[in-house]
Amino acid sequence: MADPQGERAKEAVAGLDGVAVHTDPVAALEAPGVSAVLIASPGPAHEEALLAAFERGLPVLCEKPMVPDSTGALRVVEAEARLGRRLAQIGFMRRYDAEYRRLKALLDGGSLGRPLMLHCTHRNVSSPPDFTSAMLINSSVAHEIDAARWLLGQELTAVTVLRPASSAGAPEGLIDPQFVLFETERGALVDVEVFVNCGFGYQVRCEAVCEAGSARIGDEHTMLVTRRGSAAEEVAQDYLVRFADAYDREVQAWVDATRRGEVTGPSVWDGYAASVVAEAGVRALETGGRVAVDLAPRPDLYAGVSR
Amino acid sequence: MADPQGERAKEAVAGLDGVAVHTDPVAALEAPGVSAVLIASPGPAHEEALLAAFERGLPVLCEKPMVPDSTGALRVVEAEARLGRRLAQIGFMRRYDAEYRRLKALLDGGSLGRPLMLHCTHRNVSSPPDFTSAMLINSSVAHEIDAARWLLGQELTAVTVLRPASSAGAPEGLIDPQFVLFETERGALVDVEVFVNCGFGYQVRCEAVCEAGSARIGDEHTMLVTRRGSAAEEVAQDYLVRFADAYDREVQAWVDATRRGEVTGPSVWDGYAASVVAEAGVRALETGGRVAVDLAPRPDLYAGVSR
Amino acid sequence: MADPQGERAKEAVAGLDGVAVHTDPVAALEAPGVSAVLIASPGPAHEEALLAAFERGLPVLCEKPMVPDSTGALRVVEAEARLGRRLAQIGFMRRYDAEYRRLKALLDGGSLGRPLMLHCTHRNVSSPPDFTSAMLINSSVAHEIDAARWLLGQELTAVTVLRPASSAGAPEGLIDPQFVLFETERGALVDVEVFVNCGFGYQVRCEAVCEAGSARIGDEHTMLVTRRGSAAEEVAQDYLVRFADAYDREVQAWVDATRRGEVTGPSVWDGYAASVVAEAGVRALETGGRVAVDLAPRPDLYAGVSR
Amino acid sequence: MADPQGERAKEAVAGLDGVAVHTDPVAALEAPGVSAVLIASPGPAHEEALLAAFERGLPVLCEKPMVPDSTGALRVVEAEARLGRRLAQIGFMRRYDAEYRRLKALLDGGSLGRPLMLHCTHRNVSSPPDFTSAMLINSSVAHEIDAARWLLGQELTAVTVLRPASSAGAPEGLIDPQFVLFETERGALVDVEVFVNCGFGYQVRCEAVCEAGSARIGDEHTMLVTRRGSAAEEVAQDYLVRFADAYDREVQAWVDATRRGEVTGPSVWDGYAASVVAEAGVRALETGGRVAVDLAPRPDLYAGVSR
Structure with missing residues (x-):
């Protein structure tokens, strides 16, 4: 290093x-x-x-x-x-973000036809000290520049920057927000609202408007695709997709705790209790009635349901 | 091993x-x-x-x-x-899933008051061969059993299983869906729809209904919290939260490609093009007009905008 | 009368x-x-x-x-x-509510297959004085009773009422919330959370779980339909659907104002300004440049942009 | 007439x-x-x-x-x-549309601060025959012209029209989509995507970006307001708001049927069945057990559950 x-x-x-x-x-x-x-x-x-x-x-x-x-x-x-x-x-x-990758795959797949416009939003809660008006372009919009080139597979050919009235929430003299328009080599239009003192959150959104539908990312951790008559989100097809992050975090938490000489997370009491409840559930299924759950006394080691 | x-x-x-x-x-x-x-x-x-x-x-x-x-x-x-x-x-x-963790933190924080009910959904596209009616309880609902105990910090004390008409999409003889009711030691009610041949997707949802609001996870990768007069999602406050997954994938992709002796991802041409466009953008900001982007000829090594 | x-x-x-x-x-x-x-x-x-x-x-x-x-x-x-x-x-x-009607039409259309379960929510901010525990059933759930019969086209054949711990927000002695389970003549299950002192809002929701998909109403003024791999909302196909309420309100506002001897709403100045801006817009389209909007002086009668 | x-x-x-x-x-x-x-x-x-x-x-x-x-x-x-x-x-x-009115009230209330930008979308499935490029401005965008003036309470002072590549779905020679930029007398920026052959639906959206938050209408029949750390929808506080349309349609359906000499809608059998089920529900509440619903034989007049 x-x-x-x-x-x-x-x-x-x-x-x-x-x-x-x-x-x-x-x-x-x-x-x-x-x-x-x-x-x-x-x-x-x-x-x-x-x-x-x-x-x-x-x-x-x-x-x-x-x-x-x-x-x-x-x-x-x-x-x-x-x-x-x-x-x-x-x-x-951003090329490695799950939402951007879904959008890229959708555009490349061609089912929405040729992309005509990208509407982009780039908002920060507040800008760091010494942030200049030019940095809204070459530091913040820099991300949209690469994302647009990558999503569209086209070079950008011209740029115009509009200056709406600056927010009272921006530092004195900073031109913020700005509205940036890019043209591409095959005639697509990319507009970017960049607003680095919006005060309310970090929001990065992109809507691709194509000849046969539009797709938007960045509102939730999902992609909304609008095509003939419907606005739809994909539903995961298996648990590996849905809980990929959980599996990673689980193992990492275990490795980290082990390195510190600790044991954390779900305990064997949790494993035992789940087993007893599941057995009661199976009896309830078989009998059609209400079945009480009968746990052994809990050893002090497991005081409280584990957190 | x-x-x-x-x-x-x-x-x-x-x-x-x-x-x-x-x-x-x-x-x-x-x-x-x-x-x-x-x-x-x-x-x-x-x-x-x-x-x-x-x-x-x-x-x-x-x-x-x-x-x-x-x-x-x-x-x-x-x-x-x-x-x-x-x-x-x-x-x-599940205790390591981002959504469940947000829900747990919200419930533990106490701002919604005491939890009174959990409404849970556990749906799979289809069940594996040899899946039995009992396994809907002791294999599928097993996850909700632990999640409910953990979210509520309470043991489950009784269970009832209801059997709506089984779906034509379920294998002959499998009781699917089932509707499972758990009672807890401090009087909360947990209901679980388990439907392992729903055909349309893998969905795990949980709505906690509390004395002063409700919170739902599992519809999008976000949590919807309903309190006095408003149903709200949290907006990320910085890029580290929003793009945590992208940073991880970026480095992992680099390590994996390097091990294979390859170089992938954004190229120096992408770095160069971003730089030229950003400089044009800053000029556009300063002049108020449209500024053309003037790229050097692209070496063959970088044919096409990189994918 | x-x-x-x-x-x-x-x-x-x-x-x-x-x-x-x-x-x-x-x-x-x-x-x-x-x-x-x-x-x-x-x-x-x-x-x-x-x-x-x-x-x-x-x-x-x-x-x-x-x-x-x-x-x-x-x-x-x-x-x-x-x-x-x-x-x-x-x-x-409720049979005349737009969302319920869409859900009914979807179920009757048969594309989702047979309905197996209805998950219903009925929440009020607070109950009126003298509201009794029985009235949660015969006054509030009464709506779900009819809606379930109508949506499913089946009689209800049995009912069970569960009592989770009552909310601290409910009046002393009122059993609130309750969780009600109905069985139907062809084996569907209807569950209803009724919570008349939830504190946060008036929410009426219904999710129909069918053999080939599910549909939910009541979260937004729309219906979310989940089928193979996608969770979708219908997109309106024309302005008469999207703005039906606006047209009704517009004419009603005019009739009401006329009866009171008043004139309200958009003025002829608004009509004029729209016309001038549109003409400038057409010139901007033709020339490719920025076109200034040149309005005549505004008569005092139209002081301010009309509200 | x-x-x-x-x-x-x-x-x-x-x-x-x-x-x-x-x-x-x-x-x-x-x-x-x-x-x-x-x-x-x-x-x-x-x-x-x-x-x-x-x-x-x-x-x-x-x-x-x-x-x-x-x-x-x-x-x-x-x-x-x-x-x-x-x-x-x-x-x-549009000034009478429920969503636009909510947005107007929010902006006038001042809690989001001064509006800086409006991002507008105006999409039609397809344009009528003989629709010209100028009509995208003076027929379609005409609505956004009035809406922007009204929402902002400002006159528009200049306009620029950009022409992205036209969609293959647009008639030969029609410039569609267009991207229109309006400036206002107090420095706000209004951008409008107008796309009258988008193929997929009728969509009218407007996002107002203000100094202390943003608000978006047109995606669902609701308004999403983003402020410090949260993106929220209003939850109705009573049934009159939620079911206003249902009450109107109910009475209108009755008047219309009566004029035609017909009787439609929920029947007295529905009223009777609701009453029997509610009584069973109250008994179920009181006894804690499952109570069967016992209906009298249904007269032929009410064959089937009414539709």
């Missing part, structure tokens, strides 16, 4: 075996055993780190913005193009 | 360093370096494995059902109680 | 031409020009009024409950059956 | 007492007993009819467009302004 502040790095990796700490990123790249690189430093440091990884043939995951200015970004493109093979993955994480 | 079918186990751990394969679970427990045990064998094998882990003082995560019959389950309780400390976490994974 | 309190009746019909006021309902029925009868008196007065209307062959709309006790109700049935033709419509108004 | 096609008019008023039919609208205005005028003729006929009504001091409800061109519209404004009092209500019926 490399961090100019070595102490901070040491804290971060405390408890992990075999992680060396460096203050110089290039030295870190050259350390033995390095097979891939994750760049999460501030944007201005990315170009040098990317080029160094390219030289060494190391695969790299680089946080966005890849490089803050387009001239430097082009140098990175040219360097990788000269290598003739891809080494870098850029951190546009 | 232990599996009576050693070959299957060998396949499962191929590519993982330092994992020994056993066919006898107790031998596996005694192998050097074992510090915790995950039991995912069929239910009848659980009791022996749990007791063996207890003897060796090993923390254990045991899949549900803990032990298929309540007599064996009580033996496990007594064995752990004799140890005087908890070693086992039972695999009731 | 007949009302034992003649003064109250006189007030009610003030301003309507040709309406005679009576204190005796039977005298009112015999008055010249009476061609139909609407009975909105308290329940105990209904039987006599219905029988009197039957004797005179008058069609009648009678508020629910038709007759408070079933013995009297049976006398009314027998009287009309002797006539050999129907004269009475009973005021179960 | 006046209609240039007198026969059509005669059919329309058949069965209504005391309605005279005219082919000349001005003659109709001068007929005895005329106290108010409803103009539903094609737009080009409106100006003459409005001015004639003004001369005679008659209140008038005039369908939109008030007058097709703004010059004629201004003449109407000037004529009424000369009278010094309002006589005309223009048929912008």
